[in-house]
Amino acid sequence: MASVLRTLHRAGHEAALVGGSVRDLLSGEQPIDWDVATSAVPEQTTALFAGSVWENRFGTVTVPGPPRVEVTTYRSESGYADRRRPAHVRWGRSLRDDLSRRDFTINAIAWVPVDLARRRGLLIDPYDGRRDLRERVLRAVGTPARRFDEDALRMLRAVRFATRFGMRLEPQTEEAIRHLAPTAATLSGERVRDEILRILGSRAAPPSRAFLLMEHLGLLRVLLPELAALRGVPQGKVLPGDALDHSLRAADALPPDDPILRLTGLLHDLGKATTLADCHFIGHERVGADLASVLMHRLRFAQSQVERVTDLVGEHMFAYSPEWTDAAVRRFIRRVGAGRLDDLFALRRADNAASGVAEPAGAGVPQLMARVQRELGGAPLEQRQLAIDGNELMAALDLPPGPDVGRLLAALLEAVLDEPARNRPDELLALARRLLEERPDPRASGARRPRIGVLPET
Numbered sequence: 281m282a283s284v285l286r287t288l289h290r291a292g293h294e295a296a297l298v299g300g301s302v303r304d305l306l307s308g309e310q311p312i313d314w315d316v317a318t319s320a321v322p323e324q325t326t327a328l329f330a331g332s333v334w335e336n337r338f339g340t341v342t343v344p345g346p347p348r349v350e351v352t353t354y355r356s357e358s359g360y361a362d363r364r365r366p367a368h369v370r371w372g373r374s375l376r377d378d379l380s381r382r383d384f385t386i387n388a389i390a391w392v393p394v395d396l397a398r399r400r401g402l403l404i405d406p407y408d409g410r411r412d413l414r415e416r417v418l419r420a421v422g423t424p425a426r427r428f429d430e431d432a433l434r435m436l437r438a439v440r441f442a443t444r445f446g447m448r449l450e451p452q453t454e455e456a457i458r459h460l461a462p463t464a465a466t467l468s469g470e471r472v473r474d475e476i477l478r479i480l481g482s483r484a485a486p487p488s489r490a491f492l493l494m495e496h497l498g499l500l501r502v503l504l505p506e507l508a509a510l511r512g513v514p515q516g517k518v519l520p521g522d523a524l525d526h527s528l529r530a531a532d533a534l535p536p537d538d539p540i541l542r543l544t545g546l547l548h549d550l551g552k553a554t555t556l557a558d559c560h561f562i563g564h565e566r567v568g569a570d571l572a573s574v575l576m577h578r579l580r581f582a583q584s585q586v587e588r589v590t591d592l593v594g595e596h597m598f599a600y601s602p603e604w605t606d607a608a609v610r611r612f613i614r615r616v617g618a619g620r621l622d623d624l625f626a627l628r629r630a631d632n633a634a635s636g637v638a639e640p641a642g643a644g645v646p647q648l649m650a651r652v653q654r655e656l657g658g659a660p661l662e663q664r665q666l667a668i669d670g671n672e673l674m675a676a677l678d679l680p681p682g683p684d685v686g687r688l689l690a691a692l693l694e695a696v697l698d699e700p701a702r703n704r705p706d707e708l709l710a711l712a713r714r715l716l717e718e719r720p721d722p723r724a725s726g727a728r729r730p731r732i733g734v735l736p737e738t
């Protein structure tokens with residue numbers, strides 16, 4: 281980081297440490313990445329650093345690390361047309377200009393090096409961010425309503441910083457957010473997603489605090505209405521509270537280094553808002569999976585992330601009992617997918633913790649986990665583990681390629697899930713022959729194409 285400042289200075293530019301890195305240093309934390317503000321324009325900065333990339337039209341140049349340094353040209357934005365992004369960015373003339381467009385006083389402190397070798401410099405703190413850091417107050421720079429009106433994302437950033445640093449919101453800042461919360465609806469899904477992920481990934485505070493603050497400020501029902509709808513939905517759990525309290529506890533109980541899993545905890549009971557009848561929530565896991573999918577697509581999550589969350593929400597109500605046969609355990613593994621089992625068990629643990637329920641040792645889910653481990657080590661669970669493959673099947677039975685081959689393989693796997701001992705080439709071929717013979721004669725029945733039925737899953 282010092283070398284970046286030095287290189288910029290030697291080339292005749294002003295350069296100072298700003299933003300999160302100064303704030304973190306002042307509060308005794310080691311910054312993860314460094315922010316530098318400079319008088320150099322992006323073309324000049326990229327020319328000075330090999331491998332640096334100019335990321336966007338806001339003029340952020342990233343100098344690869346470690347540690348990574350983000351260099352931004354002094355700027356003074358203007359013309360926020362839609363509260364989403366500045367319509368045009370003007371390069372500012374001075375560091376003070378640059379600090380004035382930053383969001384919160386604690387993020388608007390700069391450190392200007394005087395003697396880099398001795399790590400001596402001047403703190404430029406026009407908005408008294410140090411006092412706010414000390415007193416644990418989160419305060420917008422300038423007129424709060426104007427700043428949130430310029431960029432609605434700052435309201436969500438306020439929630440993140442306030443919870444991360446255990447700060448209270450300065451009254452006018454809070455008032456402005458409550459007033460302008462509905463305008464958060466205009467934010468792009470990507471920006472909201474990234475903030476939510478940072479909230480969920482925080483080690484400093486449990487995510488429930490941030491979501492409760494969002495609710496208090498009126499942001500939750502605007503950005504995550506599906507979640508806000510759980511407020512007041514009754515829960516017959518050991519722990520008190522409604523379905524929203526329960527969901528927040530489930531998110532808290534999952535690890536911060538897996539924010540998507542935490543998101544799964546947060547969203548696992550979304551379906552409860554609409555399915556309550558006679559003290560039961562029939563089918564809420566399916567409804568919830570659909571709602572989670574809508575929410576995550578709106579926030580532009582990657583398809584693989586949407587699938588991970590919706591699969592888990594859809595399966596989270598599995599009800600194990602010791603009477604399950606080994607075949608039932610194998611079908612469970614197949615339905616959930618071997619790669620999702622750890623997630624599903626982690627979700628169940630969090631769900632239990634959030635309900636105040638303890639699984640008995642040696643029974644319940646711990647027992648299922650042990651049985652799953654045993655099955656994973658042995659019996660075939662997937663088509664590719666069958667003793668014959670599609671090509672061998674086609675050759676031996678003189679079948680043309682087509683959907684029937686897939687159906688046959690699926691039926692063979694069903695048989696092998698029931699009885700792993702049948703997974704031998706001769707046995708499977710004989711079974712395939714029988715299945716082909718048993719199918720209805722297309723001429724006799726008048727059906728267009730013969731179909732091979734697949735045994736229903738338990």
Ligand code: ATP
Nearest residue numbers: 298299300301315381382383384387388431433434
């Ligand atoms: P973190 O430690 O989470 O990275 P940060 O404060 O460094 O927090 P960044 O998003 O990395 O946050 O932004 C760096 C700096 O840029 C902030 O400290 C702030 O000064 C400024 N900034 C970022 N986003 C905005 C915004 N939407 N409006 C105004 N200033 C912003």
Ligand code: MG
Nearest residue numbers: 300301313315
């Ligand atoms: Mg940062």
